[in-house]
Every structure is written in C-alpha cells, then in structure tokens.
Amino acid sequence: MEQQLDLLQPTPPAGTPQTVTREGLALRYWPLWLADAASWLVQLRTDVPWRQEHITLFGRTHPIPRLTCWMGDPGCHYAYSGVHQAIEPWTASLQQLRRQVEAAAGCRFNSLLLNHYRDGNDKLDWHADDEPELDPEQPIASLSLGAARSFRLKPRQPSADAESPLSFELGEGDLLVMDPPTQQHWLHQVPQRRRVERDRINLTFRVIRRGAIAQR
Template sequence: MALTLLPLPAAEVLLDTHFLPALLAQTLLTELTTSIAWRQEPIKLFGKEVLQPRLTAWYGDAGAQYSYSGLTWQPLPWTLELQELREQVEAACGTSFNSVLLNLYRHGQDSMGWHADNEPELGREPVIASVSLGAARNFRLRPRDPQRTPHEPVTLELPSGSLLVMRGSTQQHWLHAVPKTARPIGPRLNLTFRRIVTA
C-alpha cells in the first residue's frame, strides 16, 4: 500500500496501514524495546510534578536538540536499526529527517495527552512521520478551534507496521492524543521522525 490522504479540513494527514511487513515490525519491536536507552521523565501537570505515563527516548544527528513539556533532550547517536528505518520513512515521505522521538506504551494505562507538535525548533509546517510497532492503539485527532475548523474528533486505529504522516498546517489546526484503554493490551512502540531546524 501507499500513503493515503485522509479527508480532514485544514490538515494533511496520510496513512499507510501496511508500511512494514508484519515480521519486520515484530523484529524491530523486540530489538528496540531491549536496546533503546529508555527514560521516564517527570513533567509538570496542573502544577504538580508527575512521571510521564510512558517511556521515551530521543535519537538524532548531532545538534538536533529538542525541548517540550519543560524537558530538553540532547540526541543519542543513531543506531543501525533506527538509521535503516529512517531511510525507509524518508523514501516514503520524500522528506529528510534528522531526529526521532520514541515512545514506549508498556500497557493500556500508558498514554499521551492532547497536544500539537508545534515547538519552534520544528518550524512552521513540520512533517511528522510516525511508525507504530506492536499492539494497535487508538490515535485521536480533534480540531484545535472547532469554530474555525468544524469537524468531529477522529479516531484511527494504528496497527503494527503502520506509517502515519502529519504535514502542512496540521499542527496549527489540530491536536492529537493516544488515550488510555481498559482493554488488556500488549506494548506499543511509536517512533516519530522529525526535522529539527538548527542554526
């Protein structure tokens, strides 16, 4: 399959649910879960310091520093597996990336709250390419301002091996999240490739 544009106003969201073969997706999940330098960082939420409800890691080119939620990340050097996957994603998107944020959702109670990837170092209209490995989780989208962008919230189930791309004005007009689920569910690893604008 190829990337398919979803019919959303003021956004460019594309999805390929069969980007990686099942065996390769499973192999990458196993290798990356054990080899990546995972961290669980504290963040400020409603004035309180809590641990992020997932494990995270930041890899990329030298100088591709990234700040969000009060955290500043210095990139770890690319591993062979991450470099090979970056090349596949770049070929599919026609875009070059210099960094990747990895999120490991260990179970259904790990989650990601509503947000936009709109930090200054990503530029005005960033391309965010997201590869999912492991258990399928719901990915939700909703308009940042429903009056300016009238549309119902959207739920996409992202299976293992899928590639989701957000580009154009998506981050200006839409928020996204990965909600918790009460269903018993295995781990999901998500890799979001980005380009940090460096001086």
C-alpha cells in the same frame, strides 16, 4: 460526534498511501507498511536507552505515562512540556529505518522521538507537535509497532461548522504522515485503553529547524 475511520479498507496498491484531508489537516497513511514489525518491536524494547521523564504541573512533579527516547543528529535538541531530553545517537538499525521512512514520506528527517507505551494504561494527552524548534513546513512521520491503539485528532479551534474529531486504529507496522499545516490547526492524542496488555512503540520522525540546531 467522533468520526471513526476504517482506513484498512480498501487496500491501496503498494506504495500508495491513503489520504485524509480536512480543513487544516492532511494525513497520508500506509497500513502494514513495515515488514518484520514484530521483530522491530523486540529489538527496540532492548536496544533503545529508554528514560522515565517527569513533568511538573502546578508545583507537583509526575512521571509521564510512558517511556521515551530522543534520537537525533548532533545539535538537534528538543524540549516539550518542560522536558528537555538528552540526544541519543542514531543506532545503525534506526539509521536504516530513517532512510526507508524518508523515501516514503519524501522528506529528510534529522530527529526521532520514540514512545514506549508499556500497556493500555500508558497514554499521550492532547497536544500538537508545534514546538518552536520543529520546522512547521515539514511533515512528521509516525510509525507504530506492537499493540494497536486509537489515535485521535480534533481541531484546535472548534467553530460552528467544526470538523468532527477523527479517530482511527494505528496497528503494527502502520505508517502515518502528518503533513503541514496539521500541527498548526489540529491536536492529537493516544488515549488510555485499559484492557490492552501488550506494549506499543511509536516512532515519530521529525525535522528540527536549521536555525535551531545548536552549533558545537
């Protein structure tokens, strides 16, 4: 049975994350971490060069159910599900936000995947962020803006003493850090929630491995 986590209670002291640990899973969570989350949403809707990417499955090409943008330092190329995204340079404001997220997460990030869920029909299917160019020793930091949506996690290999799937709401301004080795052992998704009319933007700050950074 799915375990619904209410991470908003009790409120921790400022700066101290709540933690969730299971076998192979380590999360840190700061509710309402970002001040001015609503203005960030307005700004990012227009300032980010959003793209509609497509994937090909069983010979048929489909638009992926959300808009995306890949931002990063020079040479930080990334591909997932057959999508090779062009690298956009950091905007000045996202550079600053990167530094704030780094201070909380305790890690230097060199890239950022942005997802724009236009309403509750947009979604992200079960996957792990385990592509070969990502550094498996580094965390991935996820910052949410706009509509609250469910974020679900389940073990990659269910066993007899399987951990239950986990689900919790990621609301406006919440910061979630997925520490290693979470991506190796757990999958995550953002399911559809049809009654949601508001949009949501999620930013995942990542580390491309040094050996995978293209030299110019």
